Amino acid sequence: MNAILQAWELFDRVQALRIPAAPHAAAADWKDWYHFVLWQPGDGWRVLANVSLTGGGERASLQYTLIAHAPGRAAAMQGVSRGSPWRAGMARAEPLSIRSDEVELVLRDRMWHLDLRPQRLDLAVRLRARADSTPLLVTEESPFGNGHIGWGLVPRLSVEGGLEACGQRVAISGDWFCYQDHNFGRFAWGGDFGWEWLVAHAAAPDGRAITVVIDLRTDRTHQRSGLPYVFIIGGHELRKVFLGPAMTLQWTWSDRAVLPPRLPGTMATLMADRSERVPTGLSVRGADERDQLHLQIVFDAHLQVVVPDPVQPAYTRIGELSGTAILSMRLDGSDILAHGTAYAEYTR
Amino acid sequence: MTPAAAETRLRDWLMRLAGLLQHSDVHTADLFRRVVAGRRAVVEIDAVRLLVQADDARPVTVDIGPAAPGVPATVRTSGDVLREIIDGRSLLDATIASDRLYVRAGLAELLAFHELVLHVLARAPREPALQALWAEFDAGWSGEERRCNPLDGQPARHGALRDATPAGVREARSPLFEPDGPPRRDS
Numbered sequence: 001m002n003a004i005l006q007a008w009e010l011f012d013r014v015q016a017l018r019i020p021a022a023p024h025a026a027a028a029d030w031k032d033w034y035h036f037v038l039w040q041p042g043d044g045w046r047v048l049a050n051v052s053l054t055g056g057g058e059r060a061s062l063q064y065t066l067i068a069h070a071p072g073r074a075a076a077m078q079g080v081s082r083g084s085p086w087r088a089g090m091a092r093a094e095p096l097s098i099r100s101d102e103v104e105l106v107l108r109d110r111m112w113h114l115d116l117r118p119q120r121l122d123l124a125v126r127l128r129a130r131a132d133s134t135p136l137l138v139t140e141e142s143p144f145g146n147g148h149i150g151w152g153l154v155p156r157l158s159v160e161g162g163l164e165a166c167g168q169r170v171a172i173s174g175d176w177f178c179y180q181d182h183n184f185g186r187f188a189w190g191g192d193f194g195w196e197w198l199v200a201h202a203a204a205p206d207g208r209a210i211t212v213v214i215d216l217r218t219d220r221t222h223q224r225s226g227l228p229y230v231f232i233i234g235g236h237e238l239r240k241v242f243l244g245p246a247m248t249l250q251w252t253w254s255d256r257a258v259l260p261p262r263l264p265g266t267m268a269t270l271m272a273d274r275s276e277r278v279p280t281g282l283s284v285r286g287a288d289e290r291d292q293l294h295l296q297i298v299f300d301a302h303l304q305v306v307v308p309d310p311v312q313p314a315y316t317r318i319g320e321l322s323g324t325a326i327l328s329m330r331l332d333g334s335d336i337l338a339h340g341t342a343y344a345e346y347t348r
Numbered sequence: 349m350t351p352a353a354a355e356t357r358l359r360d361w362l363m364r365l366a367g368l369l370q371h372s373d374v375h376t377a378d379l380f381r382r383v384v385a386g387r388r389a390v391v392e393i394d395a396v397r398l399l400v401q402a403d404d405a406r407p408v409t410v411d412i413g414p415a416a417p418g419v420p421a422t423v424r425t426s427g428d429v430l431r432e433i434i435d436g437r438s439l440l441d442a443t444i445a446s447d448r449l450y451v452r453a454g455l456a457e458l459l460a461f462h463e464l465v466l467h468v469l470a471r472a473p474r475e476p477a478l479q480a481l482w483a484e485f486d487a488g489w490s491g492e493e494r495r496c497n498p499l500d501g502q503p504a505r506h507g508a509l510r511d512a513t514p515a516g517v518r519e520a521r522s523p524l525f526e527p528d529g530p531p532r533r534d535s
């Protein structure tokens with residue numbers, strides 16, 4: 001019973017809104033966002049949903065991004081990223097709720113209710129999701145750019161709901177994989193920071209399921225970095241953490257520069273002449289005296305979310321990548337070979 | 349919305365946009381003045397046609413009223429094409445290359461107009477009033493109710509001729525922004 005209570009207390013701490021819930025009370029550099037990634041195992045739908053609050057009096061805004069990758073065709077994406085003024089009453093800390101004409105994100109009795117319905121678009125997602133694994137509160141006030149950031153996550157949630165995308169209606173059912181995290185802090189977008197992050201979920205032929213979450217904080221150029229975290233979740237429990245020198249991440253890149261799809265559209269037009277090489281794959285290796293991991297990912301979808309700072313003329317470009325994953329590992333003396341899907345981010 | 353009501357609303361929105369740009373920071377106001385001063389344009393959005401004209405004073409005075417029938421449009425598009433740009437279905441240049449956004453002017457004026465548009469897009473994240481103006485237009489101007497928004501076809505397909513043009517030419521800046529720009533032509 002104590003373990004369950006501790007897990008729920010940890011869940012509450014991970015999810016608690018850190019930004020002051022009244023927009024006029026939040027300084028302009030405050031940010032607080034909830035991020036959901038889910039997919040249908042196999043070559044199925046992939047969905048990213050992100051809801052964020054940014055402080056700053058009359059510049060306070062509520063923003064969201066919704067991207068749906070259609071199965072069967074590489075990089076067939078529907079998506080949108082929009083913002084609206086964050087006015088008093090739109091966000092509450094307890095119980096947690098963030099609402100606008102197009103967004104409803106509510107945490108009630110530790111069940112997420114997410115409804116994103118962009119007006120005038122045939123694109124929507126509706127979720128009910130509950131933690132199905134141990135939450136992790138990784139950092140609370142880590143130095144980040146000119147400020148600090150916190151990060152907590154739930155590596156696996158049970159989820160149900162529905163997705164609508166350009167004439168297609170898809171039920172989100174119990175066989176979908178769902179990951180959720182919460183970032184919060186004070187810093188300026190476009191500062192000297194970056195990150196490399198991914199979540200992969202793979203199943204072995206005997207049915208064992210492994211989830212891998214990796215995070216590496218870097219400077220903007222990715223030349224300097226902190227220590228990577230790698231969390232291995234077997235089934236629903238944290239089984240292993242690789243840290244620091246035990247890990248290497250090796251990205252592979254496209255041979256030539258391309259113009260990636262970008263959101264929001266205003267930023268896409270603004271950067272219409274900015275082609276760049278994009279990640280095509282990632283190899284992650286980890287080893288210590290007991291266990292080993294090799295995760296190979298081939299990306300088949302890439303999009304950039306460009307996040308402008310609301311105060312300074314500066315931007316952070318978040319590359320959103322997804323593709324297929326092959327995981328081979330030795331864990332507690334047992335060898336596992338699993339195939340699945342991965343979703344990753346690489347900032348610029 | 350009746351045609352007359354649509355004309356009034358579009359006029360009000362364009363007047364507000366002109367006011368926001370004129371009373372923004374010095375750089376924005378200067379760009380705006382250099383682009384519009386002493387010029388006139390017929391703007392047509394979903395068949396609502398308005399004549400926009402600016403005098404040569406400092407600051408410029410912008411006047412917007414009905415366009416006479418038969419006068420060809422300088423800028424012609426639809427509300428949904430503007431939504432496609434804002435929502436990321438198409439880049440601005442892709443909507444022009446595909447003729448869904450038609451603009452007609454001299455090269456100097458076109459380059460200057462393009463630079464002003466990009467400047468406004470860059471400022472918009474820091475300008476709640478610009479965001480509010482777009483939100484009003486998006487909510488109040490008719491259009492398709494449930495559009496698809498695929499992201500894979502954002503860039504323009506200009507073809508080999510444009511692709512082979514040197515970058516220095518493609519990135520040329522309008523002479524309107526030179527300290528002593530070329531003599532102005534009425535467009």
